[in-house]
Amino acid sequence: MLRGGVRVLITLLFAVAILTGSLLGIAGLELPIDPLILVLVGAIFFTLRLGSLRSLRRAPRTILVALATNFVLIPLIALPITLALPSEALRLGVLIYCLAPCTDWFLGFTRLAGGDTVAGAALIPLQMLIQLLMYPIWMMLFAGESVAWMPETAGSTLVQWFLVPAGIGIAAQLLVPRRWRRLAIDGVDAAVPFIIAVVIVAIFAGNVQTILADPASFAWVLLAVFVFFALTFALGEGLARVFRLDHASHALVTMTTSARNAPLMLAVTTIALPDQPLVHAAIILGMLIEFPHLTALTHLLRRREVRHVLAA
Numbered sequence: 001m002l003r004g005g006v007r008v009l010i011t012l013l014f015a016v017a018i019l020t021g022s023l024l025g026i027a028g029l030e031l032p033i034d035p036l037i038l039v040l041v042g043a044i045f046f047t048l049r050l051g052s053l054r055s056l057r058r059a060p061r062t063i064l065v066a067l068a069t070n071f072v073l074i075p076l077i078a079l080p081i082t083l084a085l086p087s088e089a090l091r092l093g094v095l096i097y098c099l100a101p102c103t104d105w106f107l108g109f110t111r112l113a114g115g116d117t118v119a120g121a122a123l124i125p126l127q128m129l130i131q132l133l134m135y136p137i138w139m140m141l142f143a144g145e146s147v148a149w150m151p152e153t154a155g156s157t158l159v160q161w162f163l164v165p166a167g168i169g170i171a172a173q174l175l176v177p178r179r180w181r182r183l184a185i186d187g188v189d190a191a192v193p194f195i196i197a198v199v200i201v202a203i204f205a206g207n208v209q210t211i212l213a214d215p216a217s218f219a220w221v222l223l224a225v226f227v228f229f230a231l232t233f234a235l236g237e238g239l240a241r242v243f244r245l246d247h248a249s250h251a252l253v254t255m256t257t258s259a260r261n262a263p264l265m266l267a268v269t270t271i272a273l274p275d276q277p278l279v280h281a282a283i284i285l286g287m288l289i290e291f292p293h294l295t296a297l298t299h300l301l302r303r304r305e306v307r308h309v310l311a312a
Contacts, residue, residue, distance in 0.1 A: 013193060013194070013197050014193075014196070014197060014200060014291065014292075014295040014298075015292075015295065016197075017196075017197040017198070017200040017201045017204075017291075018200055018204055018291060018292060018295075020201050020204075020205075021200055021201040021202065021203065021204025021205040021208065022204050022205075022208045024201065024204075024205035025204055025205040025206065025207065025208035025209055026208060026209070026212075028209075029205055030202070030205050030206045031198075031201060031202035031205055031206070032202065033199070033202045033203055033206060033263060034263070036195070036198055036199045036202055037104050037105065037161075037199060037263065038161070038164070038165045039165075039195060040104060040105055040108055040192070040195045040196065040199055041104050041107070041124075041161070041162070041165035041166065041169070042165035042166070042168050042169040042172075043169065043188050043191065043192055043195055044107045044108055044111065044117065044121070044169065044192065045121065045165065045166045045168075045169030045170050045173075046169040046170070046172055046173050046184075046185065046188050047111070047117075047169075047173075047185050047188050047189045047192065048117060048118065048121060048169075048170070048173075061243065062116065062119050062245065062249040062252060062253065063119055063122060063123060063126070065239060065243055065245075065249075065253055066119075066123055066127075066252065066253050066256050066257070067123070067126065067127070067130070069235065069236070069239060069253065069256075069257050070101040070127060070256065070257060071101075071130055071131075071134070073235060074098065074099070074101075074232060074235075074257065075098075075099055077098075077228065077231050077232065077235070078094075078095055078098035078099060078228060079095065081094075081098070081224050081227055081228050081231075082094045082095045082098070082224060084220075084224065085220050085221065085224055086217060086220055087217070087278065089276055089278035089279050089282070090217065090220065090221055090278055090279075090282045092142060092276075092279050092282075093221070093269075093276075093278065093279040093280065093281065093282025093283045094221055094224050094225065094228075094282050094283075094286065095138075095142055096138065096265050096269055096279070096282075096283055097225070097260055097262055097265060097282065097283045097286040098225075098228050098260065098286070099131070099134075099138060100131045100135075100260055100261040100262075100264065100265045101127045101131065101256055101257070101259065101260065101261060102127075102256070102259035102260055102261045103124050103127050103128040103131075103161065103162065103261055103264065104124070104161065104261075105196060105199060105259060106120070106255045106256050106258075106259035106294075107120045107121065107124065108192050108193075108195070108196045109196070109255045109259065109294045109297070109298055110251060110252050110255040110256070111189075111192060112192070112193060112196075112298045112302070113251040113254070113255060113297065113298045113301040113302055113305075114247060114248060114251055114301065114302060114305045115247075115248050115249075115250075115251030115252040115254075115255060115301070116248040116249055116251070116252045117252075119249070119252055120252050120255075120256065121166070123252075123256060124162050124166075125162050125163075127256070128161065128162060128261075128264075131261065131264075131265075132268075135265075135268055135272075139272060161264070173185065200291050203263075203287050203291070204287075204288065204291075207284040207285075207287060207288065208288070210281045210284050210285060213281070214281075217278075218281065218282075218285050221281075221282050221285045221286075222285060222288065222289055225285065225286045225289045225290070226289055229258060229289065229290070229293045232257050232258055233254070233258065233297070235257065236250075236253050236254040236257050236258070237254075239253060240253065240254075247301075247304070247305050250301075251301045251305075254297060254301065255294070255297065258290075258293060258294060258297060259290065259294060260286055260287075260290060262283050262284065262286055262287045262290070265283055266280060266283045266284060269283060
């Protein structure tokens, strides 16, 4: 469990990362994002206690709650929110952003919040496959666009963003001599907040200029995403009570319903709709609220966990 002082330091670390990335972006400097995300996913899988995989047999309910929330309930929240935006392009961009649950960094925040990373790891390929298969349906329903999205494309994406880093992380753990394995896992585990911080710096550095391009229009986007996150948090709190989720399951559901898959959706949408810069910009803008939101959630969930432990 993270001590109170460590929790505060991690929160400050992420706040500094947001500020640093914004300043770098204003100065026109960028960092590569994709390799950093792959490193994060690999590090998370390196830190998984493989013996705990047996606990997955108790996790189907948590996984089903997460999937139903992300792909059934959240679309019902996102659609009316986007109707208030001032242009069709912005509405489509925010909708694409809201509909796709994150398949990488949410696991890092789940780990920091004391959540169930074993069930979270099982969610990654499921959520990635579902959103890739649903993407052409979303385009047809909400944009009137016919998008050819072949199964082999979804398969190659799964390999690149999940199987490769996950395989490397697990293989690296198994290659460490048993007597050093716990020390190595603890070391990488301690490095995860710093890896997330670097990812945050890279994302803000690469995208903060988007806000400066059209602040009036994009203020509406930021407001819509803020409302979306407020409603999804309330939804997660309600589901935790209805299904009586323990802290680990509650933290996982909260993080997977809060983090969105903006980088993958941006890449896919750039291919599907290459001449729609406002759609692309709206997807990017969501991340500028997402990371402060995830940072606040991490702090809140950790404080709640400490209260539960002290009360027990």
